[in-house]
Amino acid sequence: MKTQAKDTRSHILEVGRSLTARQGYVGVGLNELLKAACVPKGSFYHYFESKEAYGCALLEDFVEQYQETLASTLGNPERPARSRILAYFEGWLAKQTGPVLQDRCLVVKLSAEVADLSPDMSRILQNGVNSIISRLAKTLEQGTADGSIAPLENPNDLAQSIYYQWLGASLVAGLSHDDAPLQAAMKTTRKAIPAP
Template identity: 80%
Template sequence: MNTQTKDTRSHILEVGRSLIARQGYVGVGLSELLKAADVPKGSFYHYFQSKEAYGCALLENFVAQYQESLADTLGNAEQPARDRFLGYFEGWLAKQIGPSLQDRCLVVKLSAEVADLSPDMSRILQDGVSSIISSLTETLEQGITDGSIAPLNDPYGLARAIYYQWLGASLVAGLSHDDAPLKATMEATKQAVPAP
């Protein structure tokens, strides 16, 4: 793929992510996306076979970028694992209540919307969620080893439960336009992952 092709494709994905973060996947029409990205319809179909293929590419891009960003939080070996684990969720809290809709988690925004719409998009989101839960599990296990987290019976089960709790709190916070559910979940997370 040459640089121009990659830049145009990336530009369409970036513009679409911003629109979808505000309006949802179904709420963004192709003509609106093309106008915002300032690309002709033929260029869109050069890179993406359909809107669903575009949605898949958008989610694959989001999941890949998200995985890379975990290196700054969960993967930062200079900090004790408990600090990394809690730092990940403190970052989630900051982004979900921050002013930039584009910084918010697309898993939260799109999971219910695409579940019945596209099996391929659902699979990409589910694979991303599974990967995040695996990373959280590894961090809990590292915390037990480095002594920053008290012994846990089931690190995977705890990581999964906490992640699901954050997804739910994010949805409720979005509905209520109130950050109280997220702040309560942050406190519950701290209690669920005790220091020794």
């Protein structure tokens, strides 16, 4: 029974993520979500006490899945650290410009929308961002240790700066429907993380 409950909850979150990637959080009405997920309203409220609680669960699920995917790039012990960081951002570029909207970053899609809407949702996104920046900074430090990155003055500041640049580039690319801002971010990132 617990497996079925987890599957239903996960299914609602998966369908919701797909809808939210296309329409934003506010743009997805509860009835639309329930219809797309083929779930009755009572079942929804069994798992989530409100739409905001559902939104928090959606973001927590996204952050958790995102952390797991970092294992294949930033956490890959088979590659030097500089190569891992560049692979992470190359993957970001590919997903943000790819045809599958669900693969795109919800931080980019929802950060402005939820900032004024829900302190809890904002906190979840901010914690996710802080965690990614911390992981990037750690990988930069590993790069100076493994010799793939030239010595850096402040890896945490650099990680923060690069990550924020990519968030901004993603927003502008979304507005312009052009990958030029992301290509520029990639070029700047390569220069900012110098090989020895």
